[in-house]
Amino acid sequence: MKVLVVGASGATGSQLVSQLLLQQHTVKVVVRSPHKLPESWKNNAHLQMITASILDLTDTEMQDLVSDCHAVASCLGHNLTWKGIYGQPRRLVADATKRLCNAIESNNLEHTTKFVLMNTTGNRNRDLDESISFAQKCVIGLLRILLPPHIDNEKAAEYLRTQIGQNNTAIEWVAVRPDGLINEEKVSDYEIFPSPTRSAIFNAGKVSRINVAHFMASLINDKNLWSTWKGKMPVIYSSSKEN
Template structure:
């Protein structure tokens, strides 16, 4: 299987690349600064490193990149700096999601391509009646005003829900919603839920980036798991953080 990973040099994206390679799959990774990548990546025949800024690629270039990929995974996010939070592109995740899906559709492949988006528990799945408290609604409203990346995450998932939908012949999707991300060295037990089981604002759980990467890779590789979560926005928590 061949998988395109965008945001591959990030803290979670790099874990996903490593997971896919360890499972002996082929990976394409789009990165802006290849000099920062591990040396082991540069000598791995199963990894194709594409040096580019994703949104600067032409439509033709993007279509060519995705045409032989069985799946696309986006671990894109905004850097936690003033420029990263408030500078351009403010719709990095949304614009990348749209352009990648357009590229997939342009190739008119015989079977649908899987698209896995890393999202956040701070974003509700509006296809479901996910109830949150009035206080959390107020905080989320402030985040929309003060933090452009939050709106970006919402718009990216909304695009998949409303524009790609549940019956698209070219693209099938899952938007994975991790709670508070932490760093761990090894995959541990984790739980997947259809909706958050705790407040993302006032009682947040935690999940390791390596667990998120493991779940995203499992979705891509395991067709039974994919069918279980296709068109949904599953929430992931590390089990040790649920108490």
């Protein structure tokens, strides 16, 4: 299977690429700075590298990019700098999600394409009755005003939920919601839930980036796992003994 990964040079995206290669998929990545990537990627026959900024691609280039892919995974995010948080593009994740989905639909492919979006537990799944405290609602409201990346993540997931929906013949999707991300070297036990089991603001859990990558790769690779979570927004935590 050929998988396109955008945001591949990021901390989680790079782990996802490694997991997909371990599963013997062919991986296509779009990166702005290839010199920062591992040397092993540059010499891997199963990895195709496109040097570009994803939003700078034309519609035709975007269609060509996804035309031979059975799955697309987005690990896009904003750099934690002043420019990354408050500069342009403010809707990096949402705009890339929309344009990639439009490209997939425009190609009229014979197969359905999987779309896996890395999102956040700070974003509620409005298809479910996910109640949060008044205090958390206030904090989330402030985040929408003060931190543009938060609303960007919300809009990306909302596009999949409301515009692609559950019955799209071209695209099936999953939005993975990790809690507090940490760095670990190896995959460990983790748990998946339909909704958060703790407050993302006042009682956040943790999950390693490599575990998130492992779950995203498993969704793409495992038909039964995909069937369980397609059209949903699963939440991932490290196993309770590690939280």
